[in-house]
Amino acid sequence: MLKRYLPILAWLPHYHRRLLGADLLAGIIVTVMVIPQSLAYALLAGLPAVVGLYASILPAVLYALLGTSRTLAVGPVAIIALMTGAALSGVATPGTPEYLQAALVLSLLSGLMLAAMGLLRLGFFTNFLSHPVIAGFLSASGLLIAASQIGHLLGLEASGYTATTLVANLVGQLGQVHWPTLALGVGTLGFLLASRRHARGLLRRLGLADASAALLARAAPVLAVAVTTGLSWQLGLAERGVAVIGAVPSGLPPLTLPGFDGSLWYALLIPALLISVVGFVESISMAQMLAARRRQRISPNQELVGLGGANLAAAFTAGMPVTGGLSRTVVSDEAGAQTPMAGLFTALGIGLVTLAFTPLLYHLPIATLAATITVAALTLVDIPMIRQTWRYSRADFSAMAVTIILTLVEGAEAGIISGVLLSIALFLYRTSRPHSAIVGLIPDSEHFRSVTRHEVETLSHVAFLRIDESLYFANARYLEDTVHELVARRPGLEHVVLICSAVNLIDASALESLDAINARLKESGVTLHLAEVKGPVMDRLKRSDFLDDITGRVFLSTYAAWQALGKPPE
Amino acid sequence: MLKRYLPILAWLPHYHRRLLGADLLAGIIVTVMVIPQSLAYALLAGLPAVVGLYASILPAVLYALLGTSRTLAVGPVAIIALMTGAALSGVATPGTPEYLQAALVLSLLSGLMLAAMGLLRLGFFTNFLSHPVIAGFLSASGLLIAASQIGHLLGLEASGYTATTLVANLVGQLGQVHWPTLALGVGTLGFLLASRRHARGLLRRLGLADASAALLARAAPVLAVAVTTGLSWQLGLAERGVAVIGAVPSGLPPLTLPGFDGSLWYALLIPALLISVVGFVESISMAQMLAARRRQRISPNQELVGLGGANLAAAFTAGMPVTGGLSRTVVSDEAGAQTPMAGLFTALGIGLVTLAFTPLLYHLPIATLAATITVAALTLVDIPMIRQTWRYSRADFSAMAVTIILTLVEGAEAGIISGVLLSIALFLYRTSRPHSAIVGLIPDSEHFRSVTRHEVETLSHVAFLRIDESLYFANARYLEDTVHELVARRPGLEHVVLICSAVNLIDASALESLDAINARLKESGVTLHLAEVKGPVMDRLKRSDFLDDITGRVFLSTYAAWQALGKPPE
Numbered sequence A, B: 001m002l003k004r005y006l007p008i009l010a011w012l013p014h015y016h017r018r019l020l021g022a023d024l025l026a027g028i029i030v031t032v033m034v035i036p037q038s039l040a041y042a043l044l045a046g047l048p049a050v051v052g053l054y055a056s057i058l059p060a061v062l063y064a065l066l067g068t069s070r071t072l073a074v075g076p077v078a079i080i081a082l083m084t085g086a087a088l089s090g091v092a093t094p095g096t097p098e099y100l101q102a103a104l105v106l107s108l109l110s111g112l113m114l115a116a117m118g119l120l121r122l123g124f125f126t127n128f129l130s131h132p133v134i135a136g137f138l139s140a141s142g143l144l145i146a147a148s149q150i151g152h153l154l155g156l157e158a159s160g161y162t163a164t165t166l167v168a169n170l171v172g173q174l175g176q177v178h179w180p181t182l183a184l185g186v187g188t189l190g191f192l193l194a195s196r197r198h199a200r201g202l203l204r205r206l207g208l209a210d211a212s213a214a215l216l217a218r219a220a221p222v223l224a225v226a227v228t229t230g231l232s233w234q235l236g237l238a239e240r241g242v243a244v245i246g247a248v249p250s251g252l253p254p255l256t257l258p259g260f261d262g263s264l265w266y267a268l269l270i271p272a273l274l275i276s277v278v279g280f281v282e283s284i285s286m287a288q289m290l291a292a293r294r295r296q297r298i299s300p301n302q303e304l305v306g307l308g309g310a311n312l313a314a315a316f317t318a319g320m321p322v323t324g325g326l327s328r329t330v331v332s333d334e335a336g337a338q339t340p341m342a343g344l345f346t347a348l349g350i351g352l353v354t355l356a357f358t359p360l361l362y363h364l365p366i367a368t369l370a371a372t373i374t375v376a377a378l379t380l381v382d383i384p385m386i387r388q389t390w391r392y393s394r395a396d397f398s399a400m401a402v403t404i405i406l407t408l409v410e411g412a413e414a415g416i417i418s419g420v421l422l423s424i425a426l427f428l429y430r431t432s433r434p435h436s437a438i439v440g441l442i443p444d445s446e447h448f449r450s451v452t453r454h455e456v457e458t459l460s461h462v463a464f465l466r467i468d469e470s471l472y473f474a475n476a477r478y479l480e481d482t483v484h485e486l487v488a489r490r491p492g493l494e495h496v497v498l499i500c501s502a503v504n505l506i507d508a509s510a511l512e513s514l515d516a517i518n519a520r521l522k523e524s525g526v527t528l529h530l531a532e533v534k535g536p537v538m539d540r541l542k543r544s545d546f547l548d549d550i551t552g553r554v555f556l557s558t559y560a561a562w563q564a565l566g567k568p569p570e
Helices: A008-014 A017-044 A049-054 A058-066 A078-089 A097-119 A123-128 A131-154 A163-176 A179-205 A210-217 A220-234 A262-294 A300-316 A326-334 A341-361 A366-378 A383-392 A394-410 A412-432 A473-489 A508-523 A535-541 A558-565 B008-014 B017-044 B049-054 B058-066 B078-089 B097-119 B123-128 B131-154 B163-176 B179-205 B210-217 B220-235 B262-293 B300-316 B326-334 B341-361 B366-378 B383-392 B394-410 B412-432 B476-489 B508-523 B535-541 B558-565
Strands: A436-441 A448-450 A462-467 A495-499 A527-531 B436-441 B448-450 B462-467 B495-499 B527-531
Touching: A008 A058, A017 A049, A017 A078, A017 A220, A017 A326, A017 A341, A017 A366, A049 A341, A058 A300, A058 A341, A078 A097, A078 A131, A078 A262, A078 A366, A078 A412, A097 A123, A097 A262, A097 A300, A123 A262, A123 A300, A123 A412, A123 B412, A123 B476, A131 A163, A131 A179, A131 A262, A131 A366, A131 A383, A131 A394, A131 A412, A131 B508, A163 A394, A179 A210, A179 A220, A179 A366, A210 A326, A220 A366, A262 A300, A262 A326, A262 A412, A326 A341, A383 A394, A383 B508, A394 A412, A412 A473, A412 B123, A412 B412, A436 A558, A448 A462, A448 A558, A462 A473, A462 A558, A473 A495, A473 A508, A473 B123, A473 B131, A473 B412, A495 A558, A508 A527, A508 B131, A508 B383, A527 A558, B008 B058, B017 B049, B017 B078, B017 B220, B017 B326, B017 B341, B017 B366, B049 B341, B058 B300, B058 B341, B078 B097, B078 B131, B078 B262, B078 B366, B078 B412, B097 B123, B097 B262, B097 B300, B123 B262, B123 B300, B123 B412, B131 B163, B131 B179, B131 B262, B131 B366, B131 B383, B131 B394, B131 B412, B163 B394, B179 B210, B179 B220, B179 B366, B210 B326, B220 B366, B262 B300, B262 B326, B262 B412, B326 B341, B383 B394, B394 B412, B436 B558, B448 B462, B448 B558, B462 B476, B462 B558, B476 B495, B476 B508, B495 B558, B508 B527, B527 B558
Parallel strands: A462 A495, A495 A527, B462 B495, B495 B527
Antiparallel strands: A436 A448, A436 A462, B436 B448, B436 B462
């Protein structure tokens, strides 16, 4: 029981030395890799760079205690940083104490929501974020994040969280491009893109084992940070107008208390909910993928608790909303992390950096960070998935397209909410106009299929109508129309058999309609039968009077109805 | 084509003398019957009594031109009057010109919405008002209407459109009960209730034919109005403090122009939508019932146009929102109306009354009208339906209960909207946790049913899993869990056959899940097969790569899979 709510108790007692070595190494590698990321994502959210470091310490510890994934690494991630920035800039001005305070409140609300969803077992709620909506949102966010970095790469002050404000800001300042910054930014960007494509192969050809080559290739951003920071320091780029990180305060994260301000909390409720859900969906799908590969188990509801704990930790240690991050988790996995102990080592490592090494970051150019963010963001843009969805289903594609367009133009909130509502509306619309098929017997079998698609035998005085949908209020009247058109079209009809193999539910509205159909068929001298009614549906029908009133019978199988109602033609 | 949009062209050219007699008689009878009703419903909506007469003239003519029902009688009805009063009292004070103006705007908006829904063929939209929600709303409204008349029966000024305000108003004035009014009101109420129960039988025993007895029994309210008006006039009840209708202006309805006021229109949008939808649903179900009995056809979309036209007519002739009324239609039907010409005669009759006979209405006591409304309203309360829904489905009942409670406490708008949203949420919740069953072969057949409900044959190395729901975003992850639990529970498993007979849709999210299931089963050495995939679903799957990637086969029938994957046990 305790293990269920405190998963660390499941692995810590069995911890041993061999695991320690692997976890320690992974912890050190991840520490080095995630420092530039953490700084960059804090800036993306409009927060001081050091907030990214703070959010990588205690939140990671809390997740290690409460989470069920063995390898997930928790901290600031690009998509959540973008959503955080958009939400905060709606309620405060970047650089003010109110902005910092709002970040704490957002973390707190997000943490409370995640923990509550987990404890109340409401994880299923997140399923309503359909795959096309997520994929669309990620692609649009990737574009937005990349666009938001163009200003930093050009040495301009162009911020914003929608495509329209970003473009307007950029266009207005195009005359003031700062060429040294541009050179530095584009150079770093080129280096990162080239190393992403070629570094692994190159390192392998230099004799490295594939695993080490893959890992080392991922260190390209660290190398870029080190080299450009060194250059910036040696050449005094800061004095020449290249923006650098500047003074990052030293010391452990301060303890903070998110204040209670009714209107601020209210304004941040929806953004916090969306940040929670999006962060959770991203995190859990990654965690499940890794767990499946290692044959471990993830508990979705406990994951909610783990991420909730991490966000609460962020709220009380001057942080920002966090979740399981793709790149830091992949690095941790490839570096050989075996247990959440690796996450604890990373937290310790970043704690040490924050305590003693922040002066080294002073000369780090913002343009370098912008280049690393841009490269990471562009991987979110998933063109093949967009193309595949278009090919598979126009309905799914339209939900995706609406999500993409509204995310770009109106922001994350409008994009996700519209996408989810449209998905639901399309599903309801679809089920409200169900497909139905007249079926016949496939020769030499007891199997019935559509008369329009298969060579089948039929009976002229019996119509076998297969309804391909649960019967509920939205389509109850549609069913009435379908049956009456059928009867009007075939005057010689004596029996209608409704095949209910695809009817998973008959609600009270549909029951009324069945009653009406039965009564009207009776007036026309046609007998109504049911076939293949499933157990749970039958149980429910027995609670009504319908089974007493129906003019015909309820057959176990369509074939039994075929045998009872007519001889098969010779 | 023209006939489709102007249904009068379908029957007028074939009109002949024999029909004329029947229609004229029905028209006269309905005129007499609906005058008290029309006055009463206008008062219920907080409007001058004469508005109810105005709304029975031109709107009825428009419906006769545009509607597809041969017998539907259009005018003010109780439920719509209640909703109108609730909506108007939110934006203006009864008795002011603004209140009258708001009534016109409400009629206009409602007319525009109905006509637009009809012309855009959006009639299916109204299907989302489920049967339990409608039944619950009608019952609650019946109670509310009856409660709103208690004040009039007691001679008090207790108005309101929610149970809480009504009770509060009544309790505060209980000391001021006006005893003569109470005596008159309760006397009329007793007479109406008794005649509803016994008049028909009594008249039959006096020698009348059943049809005439039924019709004459319905004249009880007219008799009550005549007698109490006479009494009131003779005894000078108005001077003794009994509230009477007073001066009703004579003359045809004035032409009115609903003014454009942005904020007023905006405030009335939702009420107008709900009035349109509720009015339409009530009207169409009655029209369809009558049409089925006479073997005529109703076109739902053209009905929307007809009711839209009627409401537009109300907006321009000092009226109020109207729809097809149950009691006036039943009277018209029983009086032998054959065509919409009867409706035209009624309109003419009420026009004559308005022109010349309104002085006769001066002494009509309000308490008499209150008694007729109360009796009509109590028939809306459908206890058997509530009990039946409770027995049939707790989900449907909860939607009904929420509708009833919120309609009583918060009003019509809150009640209907919550009921509809809850119905949709319950449906989505249900489909997000689909039922699935392990099935086996029923001996001596090719039919497969659940192993827990039937005596069936099974194979130890093949699991036949029937999924009882369309696969879409809300349950995609649930399916993954179901399959993996199944495989974890049965170590000897070599094949999983997903029986898709109840799968009417596989959306892009579910396709992702199927891909994931296929990949993970492959890693565990289990082969995935599909069976009984329907035509439309298969068409769609062919657009994806899934059919190339699946480890097993797609069988036409489950029996084919059974034959291919294993010999049946001896």
